Amino acid sequence: MQRTVPLLIAIVCGFTMIVSFFIPAAQRSGDDVAEIFNILAAVAFVLGGGNLLKIHLKKVSDQAAGWGYSLITVTAFLLTLCVGLFKIGANPADRYPGHAWSGEYSETGSAFWWIYEFVFKPITATMFAMLAFYVASAAFRAFRAKNTEAVLLLGTAFIILLGRTYAGVILTDWLPDSLSGLRFENLTMTIMNVFNTAGSRAIMIGIALGTASVSLKILLGVDRSYLGGGRG
Amino acid sequence: MYEFFRDLDRRWIFLLMFLAVSVPILAQLQFPEKPTGLAESTFREIDDLPPGSRVLLAFDYDPASEGELGPMATSFVLHCAAKGHRMYFLALWPVGTRMIEQKIDSVLRADFPHLVYGQDYVNLGFKTGNEGVIKLIVSDFPRAFPADIQGTPVSDIPMMQGIRNLLDLDLIANVSAGYPGTKEWIQYAVTPNPSDIRIVAGCTGVQAPLMYPYIPSQLPGLLAAIKGAAEYEKLVMDRYGHLVHAEDGRVSGIYAEGRRRMGPQLIAHVLMVILIIAGNVIYFVGRRREARS
Amino acid sequence: MNSPERLGRRAAACRLIPIVSVLVPGLAPGLLLVALTLPLLALTRPLLAAPSDAPPAVTGITAADRWGDGGTAVVLEWTVAAGAVPEFFMIERAMSEAEVAGDLATARLERRRAAQRTAMQAVLADRGLDDSILARPMAIEPGLASRLRSVRAEAAAGIDALPDDAFDVARWMFVDRVEADAAQTEYRFVVDRLVRGESYRFRVIPWTGTAAGTPAEAAPVTTTLEPVDISRLWFFGIALVFCGAVVAFILIARSGRPLRVRRIAGLEAIDEAVGRATEMGRSVLFVPGIQDMNEMQTIAGITVLSRVAKTAAEYDARVEVPTARSLVMTTARETVQAAFLAAGRPDAYNEDLIYYVTDEQFGYVAYLSGMMVREKPAACIYMGMFYAESLILAETGNSIGAIQVAGTAQPAQLPFFVAACDYTLIGEEFFAASAYLSGSAEELGSLKGQDVGKIIVAVVLVIGVVLATAGAMAGADSDLGRTLAAWVGFLRDTVLA
Known part of the structure; x- marks a missing residue:
C-alpha cells in the first residue's frame, strides 16, 4: 500500500501529461498536474527549512565537530527569514501609504536588500569566480595528449582558447585573405558552427531518447527506484 | 626539478x-574588439525594429554570473533605450529581479531619465514556474503577470494595454545563466511560433555550445559569454555612444565593462x-x- | 517571393500595428515605415482604387472551424469568377472589443509620448536647446529639469482627458496576403493562432495593382475544441513506435531470451569506491544534483543511490547525502532506507545522514566543499543534473584524494567531470545505469527499445539529408528540386513538427 499509492499517483499524473499533449480538451488537466507539483515543491520548502534547523540545532546542542558552522547557518537562516518576512526597512507601497507592510520586501534600502547586496551577492560571485582557479588546475593536471582523440581535443582547446580573445587576432592576423579561414577567430567559428553543433545535436538526441525511455519505465512501473529501492 | x-x-x-x-x-589592459557575425546579427535584430517596438527583456541570471552576463544586459538595455523601444522586463530566476532593478537604475534612470515607467519600460518581476511561465505567456500574458513588481495591476499600466500574449511583442532579448533560460525560451516560445516570435540571447560560455544547434532559424542572434558581450557592446557604443556621453565627453564605465573584462x-x-x-x-x-x- | 515564413512575419508585424492606427498623429516615423507595407494600401484604397479597374468581389466566402485542433484555427474558402482573377487577396479579421480596447490604449500611449516630446521640445527651444540634451541628464540644470517634468505631466494629462473617439482605431486587422493564380478560381486559407471559443468575422478583399475590390465578409464562426489534435498525429505515431519498441523488448526479455549490455566501467567503479571507503573507515558522499524530482536526471541519480546504499549497507559503510531540494531529500531517505532493508541491515540506517542544505546553487556548493575538506570522504559520487558547481565539487574531491564517479546528461558539464573524476557516466550511460545495475530483464529490454529509437532517428536523418542534398543539386527552379523541397518541408514541418 505504501508503495502502490505513490506508484498510482505517478502513473496517473504521467499519463495525464501525455494525454493532455494530444487531446486539447485535457490540456487544462496537464497544467493542473504541473501546478500541483509547484505547490508541493513550495510546501517542501517548509519541510527543508525544518530539516535544516533540526540537523544544525542538534549539532549545536551536541557540540559536535564543526558546531560553530552550524550555529552560523542557523543564525543566518533565521535572520534572513525574519528580515524578509517582516519587511524590515521597507517603505510602504505608493498605493497603500498607510499600510506599513505593503512595500516590496527587497526594495532598495531595505534590510533584505542590504543582505542581498552586501552579503549574498559577493559570496555567490566569489564562489562562481573560484571556477577560474579550478579550471586552471584541472587543465594542468588532466589535459594530456595520451592518444589521437586527446590530441584532437587539445588542438581544438588551443584554437578556441586563443580564438575567443584578441590573442587569436594577434597571432594569425598576418595570414593573407586567401587563407583567412585559418585565422584563429574564423577557425573558432567553424569549430563551433560545424563540429560543435553536430556533436551537440547527437548528444541532445541521445539524451532525449534516454529521458523518454526512463520516463516510460516509470510510467509502466518497471522502474520504481524513486519510490525507495530497486524494483517493486 | x-x-x-x-x-x-x-x-x-x-x-x-x-x-x-x-x-x-x-x-586596465584593454584590447580592440572585432565584432563577429553573431554579435552583428544580434545587433541588427534589435536595431532593425522600428522605434517604439515592444521588446521583452528576460533577465534569467543571478549575481554569480553577473560578471559574465552583466555587460551584455547593460548593452541590451542601452540599445533598446537608445532606439526608443518599449521595454518589458521580467525574470524567471528569483534574483533576476535584482538584476533588472540594477540595470534600470544604472542605465535608464541614470542616462535616460526622460523615459517614463509604465510608458517606456515596466518591470514585471519574477514569476515562479520556470518553463510553465513561458508556456502561459505565449497564450495569455496578463494571466501570468497580472501586476508589475510593485503590485500595480497591468490594466493600470499604459504600455501593457493591448498585450494579450507573447505574440504581441516584437522581440525577446534573453540573458541566461542556465535553467530556465534561453533553451526554454526557444523550446516553449519560439519553436511553436517560429514566424511570430523572435529571440536574441546572451548566455554564459559554458552554455553557448548548446545553443549553436538553434542558430539561426530558432535563435538569430547569440552573445556567447564576455567575448560576445564585448563585441555587442562595441557595436552599440559605436552607434549610440553619443547618447550616454556626459558633457565632458566621458562615458560611464558600465558601457565599457564588456571590453574591459576581455x-x-x-x-x-x-x-x-x-x-x-x-x-x-x-x-x-x-x-x-x-x-x- | 512570399514564403509562408515571410508572410507569417509580416502578419505578425501588422498585427502589432492595426490598420488605422497610422492615422494617429505623432506616430514615430519608424512605425509609419512598417505600416506603409500593406495596411496603408488598405487605407488609401478609396483614393487609389478607380471603380473601373477594381477586381470584382469574391463569391461564396465561407469560414469554418478547422476540425481536429485545439480550437485555434479557422478555414476560409472563397471563389472568384474565371477570367476575373485578381493579383492577390487581402484577408482581414474583425477585431474583438478587447483588442480594440487594447489598440485604443496603445494609440493613446503613442499620442501621449508624442505630446510629451513636443511639449519638452518647445520648452527646450525657448532656451535655445535641442532635445538631444534629454539623453544627457547631467547637463540639464535643476530648474529646467523641473519645468520639463511639469510640461510632461501636463501633456500626458491633456491626452488622458481626450475621449475614446478622438482616436481613430481600426476595427479590422490585417491577417495575411494570399497570392492569386490566373488558372485558379477556388481558394482556401487557414487562419491560425486564434483563441478557442471566440466568435470571429473575416473578410477577403481582392486586389489588382493598387486597386481593391469590394470586401466580401464571411458569416461569423466560433472556434471549437476538438477531441483530438490531429496536427500531433505524426508525433503520436513516432512516440507509439518508440514506446512499442521498448515494451516489445521488455516482453522479449521476460520471455527469457538473453540480452547483453556492454560493460559500463563507471558503474563498476562504484562498488570499488564504497569498498575503499569502508577500508579507510571514511564516509561516501553522494550528491544527487541540484534539481528537483521533476528532473529525470535526479530520478536516474536516485536509482544509482539505491545501489550505492545497498553496497554501503553490505560493507557497513557510511553514506552521506546532502540535497539541494527537500523533495529529493525525502525520496533519497525512502530509497536508502529500502536499500538498507534489502541488504538486511535496517538497524544501520540513519536518516540524519540524508538532509537538506539549501536550494541556492552556490550556497549548496559552499557547504559541500567545506564538508569535503573537513570530513574528507573516501569516495564522492555525483549523479544528477549539475551546472557550474560540477568543477568546483570535482576539483575539491580531487584535492582530498577521493575516488570520484560522476554521471550527468548535462553536456556542458561533462568535460569538467571527465577532467576531474576517475569515472564519468556520459548522457545515455547515466540513464542506462538503472538497467545495468539491476540486471533485470525488463530494464535491459527497455535499453534495447531505446536503440530502436536511435535507429528511427538515424533513418529519418539520413532520408532528410539525402532529400535536401538531392533537392539542392537538382536546383530550386527545376520540378524535381521543387518536389524534393516539398518533401523535405513535409518531413520537417508536418512529420517532425
Missing part, C-alpha cells in the same frame, strides 16, 4: 591565475594554454623516464 613540477602544489597554479586576472584589471580573459586564456602545454611536457618527460627505467 621534474619532481617539483610533477607534484606541483595546485596553489601555485591558483597564484598564477590570480596574477593573470588581477594584473590586467589593475593595469583583458583579463585574454591573459587567463594564454595562461591556460601554457599550463596545458606544461602539463603535457611533464607527462611526456615522465613517460620517457618510466620507459628508460
Whole structure:
C-alpha cells in the first residue's frame, strides 16, 4: 500500500501529461498536474527549512565537530527569514501609504536588500569566480595528449582558447585573405558552427531518447527506484 | 626539478591565475574588439525594429554570473533605450529581479531619465514556474503577470494595454545563466511560433555550445559569454555612444565593462594554454623516464 | 517571393500595428515605415482604387472551424469568377472589443509620448536647446529639469482627458496576403493562432495593382475544441513506435531470451569506491544534483543511490547525502532506507545522514566543499543534473584524494567531470545505469527499445539529408528540386513538427 499509492499517483499524473499533449480538451488537466507539483515543491520548502534547523540545532546542542558552522547557518537562516518576512526597512507601497507592510520586501534600502547586496551577492560571485582557479588546475593536471582523440581535443582547446580573445587576432592576423579561414577567430567559428553543433545535436538526441525511455519505465512501473529501492 | 613540477602544489597554479586576472584589471589592459557575425546579427535584430517596438527583456541570471552576463544586459538595455523601444522586463530566476532593478537604475534612470515607467519600460518581476511561465505567456500574458513588481495591476499600466500574449511583442532579448533560460525560451516560445516570435540571447560560455544547434532559424542572434558581450557592446557604443556621453565627453564605465573584462580573459586564456602545454611536457618527460627505467 | 515564413512575419508585424492606427498623429516615423507595407494600401484604397479597374468581389466566402485542433484555427474558402482573377487577396479579421480596447490604449500611449516630446521640445527651444540634451541628464540644470517634468505631466494629462473617439482605431486587422493564380478560381486559407471559443468575422478583399475590390465578409464562426489534435498525429505515431519498441523488448526479455549490455566501467567503479571507503573507515558522499524530482536526471541519480546504499549497507559503510531540494531529500531517505532493508541491515540506517542544505546553487556548493575538506570522504559520487558547481565539487574531491564517479546528461558539464573524476557516466550511460545495475530483464529490454529509437532517428536523418542534398543539386527552379523541397518541408514541418 505504501508503495502502490505513490506508484498510482505517478502513473496517473504521467499519463495525464501525455494525454493532455494530444487531446486539447485535457490540456487544462496537464497544467493542473504541473501546478500541483509547484505547490508541493513550495510546501517542501517548509519541510527543508525544518530539516535544516533540526540537523544544525542538534549539532549545536551536541557540540559536535564543526558546531560553530552550524550555529552560523542557523543564525543566518533565521535572520534572513525574519528580515524578509517582516519587511524590515521597507517603505510602504505608493498605493497603500498607510499600510506599513505593503512595500516590496527587497526594495532598495531595505534590510533584505542590504543582505542581498552586501552579503549574498559577493559570496555567490566569489564562489562562481573560484571556477577560474579550478579550471586552471584541472587543465594542468588532466589535459594530456595520451592518444589521437586527446590530441584532437587539445588542438581544438588551443584554437578556441586563443580564438575567443584578441590573442587569436594577434597571432594569425598576418595570414593573407586567401587563407583567412585559418585565422584563429574564423577557425573558432567553424569549430563551433560545424563540429560543435553536430556533436551537440547527437548528444541532445541521445539524451532525449534516454529521458523518454526512463520516463516510460516509470510510467509502466518497471522502474520504481524513486519510490525507495530497486524494483517493486 | 621534474619532481617539483610533477607534484606541483595546485596553489601555485591558483597564484598564477590570480596574477593573470588581477594584473590586467589593475593595469586596465584593454584590447580592440572585432565584432563577429553573431554579435552583428544580434545587433541588427534589435536595431532593425522600428522605434517604439515592444521588446521583452528576460533577465534569467543571478549575481554569480553577473560578471559574465552583466555587460551584455547593460548593452541590451542601452540599445533598446537608445532606439526608443518599449521595454518589458521580467525574470524567471528569483534574483533576476535584482538584476533588472540594477540595470534600470544604472542605465535608464541614470542616462535616460526622460523615459517614463509604465510608458517606456515596466518591470514585471519574477514569476515562479520556470518553463510553465513561458508556456502561459505565449497564450495569455496578463494571466501570468497580472501586476508589475510593485503590485500595480497591468490594466493600470499604459504600455501593457493591448498585450494579450507573447505574440504581441516584437522581440525577446534573453540573458541566461542556465535553467530556465534561453533553451526554454526557444523550446516553449519560439519553436511553436517560429514566424511570430523572435529571440536574441546572451548566455554564459559554458552554455553557448548548446545553443549553436538553434542558430539561426530558432535563435538569430547569440552573445556567447564576455567575448560576445564585448563585441555587442562595441557595436552599440559605436552607434549610440553619443547618447550616454556626459558633457565632458566621458562615458560611464558600465558601457565599457564588456571590453574591459576581455583583458583579463585574454591573459587567463594564454595562461591556460601554457599550463596545458606544461602539463603535457611533464607527462611526456615522465613517460620517457618510466620507459628508460 | 512570399514564403509562408515571410508572410507569417509580416502578419505578425501588422498585427502589432492595426490598420488605422497610422492615422494617429505623432506616430514615430519608424512605425509609419512598417505600416506603409500593406495596411496603408488598405487605407488609401478609396483614393487609389478607380471603380473601373477594381477586381470584382469574391463569391461564396465561407469560414469554418478547422476540425481536429485545439480550437485555434479557422478555414476560409472563397471563389472568384474565371477570367476575373485578381493579383492577390487581402484577408482581414474583425477585431474583438478587447483588442480594440487594447489598440485604443496603445494609440493613446503613442499620442501621449508624442505630446510629451513636443511639449519638452518647445520648452527646450525657448532656451535655445535641442532635445538631444534629454539623453544627457547631467547637463540639464535643476530648474529646467523641473519645468520639463511639469510640461510632461501636463501633456500626458491633456491626452488622458481626450475621449475614446478622438482616436481613430481600426476595427479590422490585417491577417495575411494570399497570392492569386490566373488558372485558379477556388481558394482556401487557414487562419491560425486564434483563441478557442471566440466568435470571429473575416473578410477577403481582392486586389489588382493598387486597386481593391469590394470586401466580401464571411458569416461569423466560433472556434471549437476538438477531441483530438490531429496536427500531433505524426508525433503520436513516432512516440507509439518508440514506446512499442521498448515494451516489445521488455516482453522479449521476460520471455527469457538473453540480452547483453556492454560493460559500463563507471558503474563498476562504484562498488570499488564504497569498498575503499569502508577500508579507510571514511564516509561516501553522494550528491544527487541540484534539481528537483521533476528532473529525470535526479530520478536516474536516485536509482544509482539505491545501489550505492545497498553496497554501503553490505560493507557497513557510511553514506552521506546532502540535497539541494527537500523533495529529493525525502525520496533519497525512502530509497536508502529500502536499500538498507534489502541488504538486511535496517538497524544501520540513519536518516540524519540524508538532509537538506539549501536550494541556492552556490550556497549548496559552499557547504559541500567545506564538508569535503573537513570530513574528507573516501569516495564522492555525483549523479544528477549539475551546472557550474560540477568543477568546483570535482576539483575539491580531487584535492582530498577521493575516488570520484560522476554521471550527468548535462553536456556542458561533462568535460569538467571527465577532467576531474576517475569515472564519468556520459548522457545515455547515466540513464542506462538503472538497467545495468539491476540486471533485470525488463530494464535491459527497455535499453534495447531505446536503440530502436536511435535507429528511427538515424533513418529519418539520413532520408532528410539525402532529400535536401538531392533537392539542392537538382536546383530550386527545376520540378524535381521543387518536389524534393516539398518533401523535405513535409518531413520537417508536418512529420517532425
